[in-house]
Amino acid sequence: MQGIYAATVGRGAGRRLVELGLMELLSRRVERLGVYRTVTDAEDGEPDRTLELLKSRYRLSAVGIGVTAREAVRTDAEDLITRLAEECEAVAEECDALLVLGVSAAGMSAGLEPSFDARLAAKIGTPVTVVVGGRRVRGPEEVAEAVRAGHRLFSEAGCTVLAVxxxxxxxxxxxxxxxxxxxxxxxxxxxxxxxTVGQVAAAVHATRLHGDPEGMHRDVLGFVADGATLPVFLDQLRDGTLVITPGDRADVLLGTLAADAAGTARPAGVVLTLGHKPPVKVREIASRLTPRLPVLSTEADGFAVAAALRGLSGRISPKEQHKVDAALAHFGEHVHAGVLAGHLGRTPTERITARMFEHTLVERATTVRRHIVLAEGEDERVLRAADLVRRRGVADLTLLGRADVIRRAAHDMGLDLRDIRVLDPLTSPLRDTFARTYALLREHRGMTLRHALDLLGDPNHFGTMMVHAGIAHGMVSGAAHATSVAIRPALQVVKAAPGAAAVSAASFVCLADRTVLFADCGLHPCPDADRLADIAVTSARTAERFGIEPRIAMLTYSSGPTGAGGDVERVRAAVEAVRANAPELVVDGPIRYDTAMGGGSDAPGGSPVAGRATVLVFPDLEVADGACQTMRTRSDATVYGPLLQGLRLPVNAVCRDATVEEIVSMVAVTAVQAQAPAD
Structure with a gap:
């Protein structure tokens, strides 16, 4: 059985982080994923929190739950092992790889020993990753002994232990x-x-008086209760601190807000106790100082709030996406995925799922780090993406925008932008240099130095000139600009690579079960046959570069040799040109979109691409754009692009409503393009 058995030895090991990290690892290797929980914390009818987390993030082909902890301790151990192994094997038949979650914390508390996991894992035959808790260890010797003990327990039971x-x-x-x-x-x-602040609010029945809803997801790393003068209180204020104070202490409230506004500390929030609410004038000042910081009001006293806070612990859950991102980044930073993946192999498949494609992007981008400029540095999504790019090691970054606005926004959102360069095109000394170069490059179009200087205050022009000058390897824009605005400077300045017939645009469309390339999605309204052929060949080379085997479908409204009409004849001529110019490529057409993607009764006999196409070349821009927009509205699809093909240096765009993850992936796409010359 291909997969991993995640077993925990001892309590307090933080197993959910490891289980999430292992599922992420499997999702990068196979198409059909499954998960089986042997013994769950949940009682009958309740959801298993870990399973809910995994189901929210991954497209699971099979899910199974064995027994509750209460049922487990009432059942003969050998009978239970046999039953769980049979159920697990049944679930495994429905997927390519299975993550088996071992005995839960409740099961351990109820009396199930780690040896139960060892015997069950041996019965199932799945390789084991053993998780040991190190929170209470005193030194490396104690951790080393826990590692040896965990390995010994499972290996002596006949298990293959991948790692501890x-x-x-x-x-x-x-x-x-x-x-x-x-x-x-x-x-x-x-x-x-x-x-989180939201958890605290729920525990003490507090209401939000001030701050945005996003602030309720801030992490509470400690608390401070007033009782001292304001200067002494401010000395105790730290990042992540929750301030607990009566509502009539306006000095403490305003001091906290001022510290947050000044950037000297980033408190998690303020809880005003005893039901006191600040006067209207104080609240008006608060809204001007820092509109995002959450301020709560509760009838409870400070002692009750502090006691409730001591009893709370955070959890990695679908509602706290920032914790999910942080957990995966932390796991990836410290666990070498290649060591575990080397034991798993890869299930042969023609289909590259969205998660497999995203992992390939990040993996390839990190091998040779490139410097990418993000033109829209003041956009909140771009800032969050920059934080993820830095943590995952995808690329080195420059953000364009006003430094004070960017730093303040990052502070408010709790983002870490260290090692990320920030440049303001309006004040950068590079602006004059870039303007002179730009004026010379566009002199044949009547460009003057004065006009060039105006244009170089625009982040898209400035970022493009950074790429042209070799200061950055590539640029990503489009989150806050129309695609045409984002890429126009690149077409004017960077221009086509030597030998490229023309620059074209393509978009990666990641579906649940495959990743395909749509072209041309941004530049050529109605390409002739030769241009269509060039777009097809260029798109095939792009697909190859990103690990997708190119099978080109040249699309029209009709499949096979019987169709007629201008578009059909144009596409038929383009297919012949591809076969003549690149005979090694698999291509077919004219062919309908639905036939290329799913086969069908009208598929041409013996078509090598029907139902298996990975590169779709549309006959005109209107059809291509409509197809991309349709894909963007589908819940099971993610569209990256358009990326420009055939440029001398990579400049790409995301769509205006791009998510944070889509921006991260487009940075990775651009970094991979920058690792080798354009085709």
Whole structure:
């Protein structure tokens, strides 16, 4: 059975982070994923929180749950192992790889020993990743002994142990050589175990008086209760601190808001106790100082709020996407996926799922780091994407925009933009240099230095000139600009690569079960046969570069040799040109879109692409754009692009409503393009 059995030895190991990380690893390797929970914390009829998290993030082909902890301890162990193994094998038949989640914390508390997991894993035959908790360890010797004990327990039961993950260990802990299997040390990350402001509000029945709803997701890393003078209080204020104070302490409230506005500390929020609410004038000042910081009001006193806070712990859940992102980034930073993946192999498949494609992008981008400029640095989605790009090591970045606005927005959102360069085109000394170069490049179009200087205050022109000058390897824009505005400077300045017949535009369309390329999606309204052929060949080379086997479908409204009309004849001539110019490529047409994507009764006999096409070349821009827009509205599709093909240097755009993850992926696409010369 291909997959991983995730088993925990001991309590407090932070298993959800590891289970999420292992599922992410599997999702990058196979198309059809499954998960089976052996013993669940949930009681009858309740959802299993880990399964709900995994179902929210991954397209699972099979899901199974064995028994509750209460039922497990009432059943003969050998009978239960046989039953769970049979159920697990039935679930495994419905997928390519299965993540088996071992005995839950409730099961351990109820008396199930780790040896139960070992015997069950041996019965199922799935390789095991052992998770040991390192939160209470005293040093490397104690962790090393826990690793050896975990490995010994499962290997003596007949299991193949892939690795041992020591989770929540102290920072900078190091182990010596001589361990029996690869061991990964994942340090404690306080943000993952921290409750959110929203959790605190629910626990003390507080209402929000001030701040935006997004602020309720801030992590509470500690608290401070007033009782001192304002200067002493401010000395205790730290990032992530929740301030607990009576509502009549306007000095504490305004001092907290002023510290947040000044950037000296980023408190999580303020809880006003005893039902007191600040006067209207104070609230007006608060709204001007920092409109985002959450301020809550509760009838409870400060002692009750502090007591409730001590009893709260955060959880990685679908509602807290920032924790999910942080958990995956933390896992990926400390667990070498290649070591685990090397034992798994890869299920042969022609289909590349969206998650497999995204992983390939990031993996390839990180191999040779490139410097990408993001033209719309003041956009909130771009800032969040920049934070993820930095943490995942996808690329080095420059953000364009006003530095004070960008830093302030990052502070408000709790983003870490260290090592990311920020440039303001309006004030940068590069503007004059770029303007002179731009004026010379466009002199034949009547460009003057004065006009060029005006244009170089625009981030798209400025970012394009950074690429042209070699300061950055590529640029991404489009989140806050029309695509035509974002890419026009590149067409004017960067221009086509040597040998390229023309620049064209294509979009990656990631569906649940495959990834395909649509072309031309942005530049050529109605290309003739030769241009269509060139677009097809260029798009095939793009697909190859990104790990997609090109099978080209040249689309029209009719399939096969019987169709007639201008478009059909134009496409038929384009197919013959592709076969003549690139005989190694698989191409067919004229062919209908539905036939290319799903086969069908009207598929040409023996068509090599019907139902298997990976590169779709549309006959004109209107049809291509309509197809892309339709895909953007589908819940099971993600569209990246348009990316420009045939440019000397990569400049790409995202759509105006692009998500944070789509921006991250487009940065990765641009970085991969920048690793090699354009075709």
């Amino acid at each position: 993950i020591a989770n929540r260990v102290p920072e900078r802990l190091r182990l010596g050589p001589g361990l029996p299997v690869p061991c990964f040390l994942v340090p404690e990350k306080p943000e993952l175990a921290a409750p």
